[in-house]
Amino acid sequence: MSEAREFKYIGQNTIRPDGFDKVTGRANYGADMSLPGMVWGKILRSPHAHAIIKSLDISKAEAHPGVLAIATHADFPSVTDEAIESGEGSSTLLDLARNVLAKDKVLYHGHAIVAIAAKTAAIAEQALALVDIDYEVLKPVLDVRTAMAADAPLLHADMFTQGLEEAPTRASNIAVRHEMKLGDIDAGFAEADVIVEREFYTPTAHQGYIEPHACTVRYDKDGQSMVWCSTQGHFDVRSSTAKLLGMKLGQLKVIASEIGGGFGGKTTVYLEPVALILSRKSGRPVKMVMNRDEVLKATGPGSASRSKIKLGAKKDGTITAMKGWLAYEAGAFKGSPVMLGCMTAFTPYAVANMYIEGFDVVVNKAKVAAYRAPGAPQAEFAVEMLVNELAVELGRDPIDLRLQNAAKEGTQTIYGPKFKRVGLVECLEAARDSAHYKQALQANQGRGIAAGFWFNVGGQSSVVINMNPDGTGTIVEGSPDIGGSRASMQMMAAEAMGIAPGLLKPIIADTENVAFSQGTGGSRTTFATGMAVIEAAEDVVNQVKQRAASVWNVTAEQVDWADGVATNMAGEERLTLAEVCAGAERTGGQISGRANINARGAGPSFAVHLCDVQVDKETGKVDVVRYTAVQDAGKAIHPQYVEGQYQGGAAQGIGWALNEEYVFSADGLMENAGFLDYRIPVASDLPMIDTIIVEVPNAFHPYGVRGVGESGIIPPLGAVGYAVESAIGAKVTDLPLSPPRVLALIQGNT
Amino acid sequence: MMAKLHITTSINGDATEFLCEPHDTLLDVLRNDLQMTGTKEGCGSGDCGACSVTVDGRLVCACLVLGVEAEGREIGTIEGVGDNDKLNVIQEKFLEHAALQCGICTPGLVVSTQALLTLNPDPTEAEARYFLAGNLCRCTGYDKIIRAVLDAAATMKGAA
Numbered sequence: 001m002s003e004a005r006e007f008k009y010i011g012q013n014t015i016r017p018d019g020f021d022k023v024t025g026r027a028n029y030g031a032d033m034s035l036p037g038m039v040w041g042k043i044l045r046s047p048h049a050h051a052i053i054k055s056l057d058i059s060k061a062e063a064h065p066g067v068l069a070i071a072t073h074a075d076f077p078s079v080t081d082e083a084i085e086s087g088e089g090s091s092t093l094l095d096l097a098r099n100v101l102a103k104d105k106v107l108y109h110g111h112a113i114v115a116i117a118a119k120t121a122a123i124a125e126q127a128l129a130l131v132d133i134d135y136e137v138l139k140p141v142l143d144v145r146t147a148m149a150a151d152a153p154l155l156h157a158d159m160f161t162q163g164l165e166e167a168p169t170r171a172s173n174i175a176v177r178h179e180m181k182l183g184d185i186d187a188g189f190a191e192a193d194v195i196v197e198r199e200f201y202t203p204t205a206h207q208g209y210i211e212p213h214a215c216t217v218r219y220d221k222d223g224q225s226m227v228w229c230s231t232q233g234h235f236d237v238r239s240s241t242a243k244l245l246g247m248k249l250g251q252l253k254v255i256a257s258e259i260g261g262g263f264g265g266k267t268t269v270y271l272e273p274v275a276l277i278l279s280r281k282s283g284r285p286v287k288m289v290m291n292r293d294e295v296l297k298a299t300g301p302g303s304a305s306r307s308k309i310k311l312g313a314k315k316d317g318t319i320t321a322m323k324g325w326l327a328y329e330a331g332a333f334k335g336s337p338v339m340l341g342c343m344t345a346f347t348p349y350a351v352a353n354m355y356i357e358g359f360d361v362v363v364n365k366a367k368v369a370a371y372r373a374p375g376a377p378q379a380e381f382a383v384e385m386l387v388n389e390l391a392v393e394l395g396r397d398p399i400d401l402r403l404q405n406a407a408k409e410g411t412q413t414i415y416g417p418k419f420k421r422v423g424l425v426e427c428l429e430a431a432r433d434s435a436h437y438k439q440a441l442q443a444n445q446g447r448g449i450a451a452g453f454w455f456n457v458g459g460q461s462s463v464v465i466n467m468n469p470d471g472t473g474t475i476v477e478g479s480p481d482i483g484g485s486r487a488s489m490q491m492m493a494a495e496a497m498g499i500a501p502g503l504l505k506p507i508i509a510d511t512e513n514v515a516f517s518q519g520t521g522g523s524r525t526t527f528a529t530g531m532a533v534i535e536a537a538e539d540v541v542n543q544v545k546q547r548a549a550s551v552w553n554v555t556a557e558q559v560d561w562a563d564g565v566a567t568n569m570a571g572e573e574r575l576t577l578a579e580v581c582a583g584a585e586r587t588g589g590q591i592s593g594r595a596n597i598n599a600r601g602a603g604p605s606f607a608v609h610l611c612d613v614q615v616d617k618e619t620g621k622v623d624v625v626r627y628t629a630v631q632d633a634g635k636a637i638h639p640q641y642v643e644g645q646y647q648g649g650a651a652q653g654i655g656w657a658l659n660e661e662y663v664f665s666a667d668g669l670m671e672n673a674g675f676l677d678y679r680i681p682v683a684s685d686l687p688m689i690d691t692i693i694v695e696v697p698n699a700f701h702p703y704g705v706r707g708v709g710e711s712g713i714i715p716p717l718g719a720v721g722y723a724v725e726s727a728i729g730a731k732v733t734d735l736p737l738s739p740p741r742v743l744a745l746i747q748g749n750t
Numbered sequence: 751m752m753a754k755l756h757i758t759t760s761i762n763g764d765a766t767e768f769l770c771e772p773h774d775t776l777l778d779v780l781r782n783d784l785q786m787t788g789t790k791e792g793c794g795s796g797d798c799g800a801c802s803v804t805v806d807g808r809l810v811c812a813c814l815v816l817g818v819e820a821e822g823r824e825i826g827t828i829e830g831v832g833d834n835d836k837l838n839v840i841q842e843k844f845l846e847h848a849a850l851q852c853g854i855c856t857p858g859l860v861v862s863t864q865a866l867l868t869l870n871p872d873p874t875e876a877e878a879r880y881f882l883a884g885n886l887c888r889c890t891g892y893d894k895i896i897r898a899v900l901d902a903a904a905t906m907k908g909a910a
Contacts, residue, residue, distance in 0.1 A: 025788020260854025
């Protein structure tokens with residue numbers, strides 16, 4: 001595409017088409033659906049972090065008045081160990097079944113064991129207390145270091161490490177070892193004049209969406225079963241649920257409700273298959289809604305990590321070697337995003353010699369789910385901290401040093417491809433030239449800078465645009481709208497058709513009313529589903545030109561199209577889109593455009609953040625006093641919602657860096673499963689978050705779009721971390737930088 | 751089992767009666783018995799503000815109020831904000847500033863902002879941030895919410 005392209009609608013800040021319903025409370029989220037005859041399902045969860053279920057007796061619960069059905073793992077038909085597609089996470093059907101309802105063993109505090117459906121939620125809860133379980137409590141494993149030790153208690157006696165050169169003979173908590181390399185790492189360090197290295201820790205952190213998981217389902221024997229739920233990908237809910245229950249895809253309709261936040265955490269299933277079992281057994285529609293305690297104990301979170309990073313550079317600033325070791329907690333079942341950590345850690349840099357190994361380690365915590373740029377914040381935090389240290393060692397400005405070593409078009413990545421055109425240099429220059437970077441710091445303040453890289457993905461999207469006889473139309477798509485993407489779809493279709501955005505209504509169709517579409521994850525929706533929207537809109541335009549041509553008795557090539565109007569180049573006649581739609585009855589029936597694509601060419605989005613903190617040296621409290629998020633959007637379709645992604649990512653990353661962490665007792669029980677104690681940033685914790693949208697177009701998208709949803713959560717950990725380090729003059733290794741930890745650093749008690 | 755209690759109250763100016771168990775929260779009653787699902791549940795412990803409503807004009811979390819406590823009171827919910835198909839200034843400013851992404855916290859924030867601007871028609875940024883600190887939003891980082899709130903205040907002041 002041409003960089004100088006003029007747009008009519010793209011780049012405007014329109015009012016989102018779903019806005020009225022959202023500000024009036026009319027929008028229906030996961031917990032807002034009720035059906036006639038509906039009953040309530042509740043889940044009994046493990047009080048232990050690691051235990052064998054010696055016996056399970058549901059007879060008293062079954063006899064409780066008002067109880068209609070009980071589900072346990074035994075209700076799953078035999079499932080196989082096949083891999084399942086669930087957005088950005090990775091899992092197998094066997095593990096998913098055992099996570100949804102435990103089999104033989106509980107592996108974390110809050111692990112689901114039994115589900116009960118009853119006439120009311122209160123009766124279901126009473127009945128849960130009547131379930132009799134005899135446990136043999138085992139020692140929990142709560143950290144990768146203990147989990148990786150040779151004498152560690154094992155979560156899974158049948159798990160053998162994959163990715164080792166020699167096949168292991170003993171079971172292990174290490175599920176997989178990954179290794180990636182580029183160049184000659186030893187030669188790279190031999191060339192270096194300066195070497196920095198450090199070990200880091202990042203805690204378990206939750207996505208923290210405000211809407212708990214919820215679903216309402218109805219099982220029907222005749223293949224009309226349906227699930228209404230809050231999800232980032234209803235087609236993934238359909239495939240996971242159908243496979244777990246031995247159903248065909250065509251027997252299950254999944255309707256995506258409005259979604260109250262996900263950040264990756266709503267790319268898998270927890271309640272849906274269980275509710276469907278309860279509905280099958282009770283013959284009634286079943287509603288299940290998690291409470292916050294359940295959300296924090298048993299869904300998400302993002303991986304805690306330990307890392308060791310070593311960097312080498314020449315005196316002239318050339319980074320010659322980057323070496324890393326990463327160990328990520330997978331939670332109770334394998335599948336942490338450590339491979340993505342290996343792929344992203346060093347990728348903002350064009351360095352000849354790189355080596356990294358990563359370990360996927362199971363521990364007695366909830367199985368991790370994707371969390372916004374899964375795996376990248378942990379790894380890039382560690383690297384960015386050290387790049388800042390390297391700048392100090394070399395006596396260089398940290399942005400200048402990054403510019404010298406920045407990845408750009410043609411840079412070889414550690415994971416395979418060479419970069420096409422990317423915008424890291426432009427982001428660094430924008431940060432360097434910002435008013436923020438020029439502002440002087442005051443006493444007890446520090447400044448941090450960090451870069452972030454995320455791939456972004458494309459994938460399958462299906463779109464139909466159904467035109468109406470009055471010239472309005474419906475954009476039927478299948479990617480749940482988690483942050484305003486319907487506004488972008490509307491604008492892209494309007495741009496391609498040359499008509500006002502308000503004439504087109506975007507909707508998220510259920511799994512039966514649009515063809516398979518991947519979920520909203522990987523920053524793919526505005527890019528990939530947007531491409532399908534543009535293609536479907538162009539299909540409408542082509543059909544409209546053909547219809548106009550048939551009216552004028554000319555060929556479609558003789559029809560010009562501009563601003564929603566067809567013109568006969570061989571004559572004077574004109575027909576608007578609305579006129580062609582109105583006359584469609586006489587030219588071959590109504591008009592629908594469609595596109596079913598597998599989008600390639602997602603453009604990486606680089607981000608660069610600047611953070612100023614003020615540290616209270618008596619209490620250790622850190623306040624973010626100024627923050628700027630710079631990121632490459634390729635082309636910002638709806639600039640306000642692009643800014644919103646940058647700001648939201650920054651806020652989540654600031655929370656991760658300063659406050660958020662799971663706290664466990666020595667027995668592995670989660671001690672802060674509520675929003676009071678698992679404290680996400682509130683309005684009074686943050687300053688305004690300034691944004692700079694850099695636009696280096698992605699040549700593979702018709703309008704230049706790069707996904708923007710994820711990169712923004714990567715730099716805050718390093719930007720905040722280094723700002724604190726420079727404010728207090730002590731090396732930061734562990735997050736979060738909560739007051740006790742910062743105070744200990746200040747006092748030298750670490 | 752104890753009989754349900756009969757409660758007479760007013761919701762958004764409408765005389766309303768309902769039956770509830772003594773342990774039912776006002777949030778349960780609104781959402782499950784009265785089908786007023788605009789008020790959201792994010793935590794059930796008064797920590798997130800998604801269920802913000804007013805009782806006799808005072809801002810509260812509906813999950814911390816019992817249904818029986820509505821007896822004889824005036825309850826205000828998101829369904830009572832604005833006038834049928836016309837948005838009020840706060841709602842308009844939230845849309846204009848793109849102060850929502852997923853939107854689950856929005857009804858609570860609109861109700862809380864209305865309470866703020868009733869008490870303090872001309873808040874500073876810091877006052878707005880502290881007043882709304884009980885309304886969690888995970889999507890926006892609050893920047894655009896605070897801008898919408900301050901713009902709503904300025905607009906309402908100009909119109910007064």
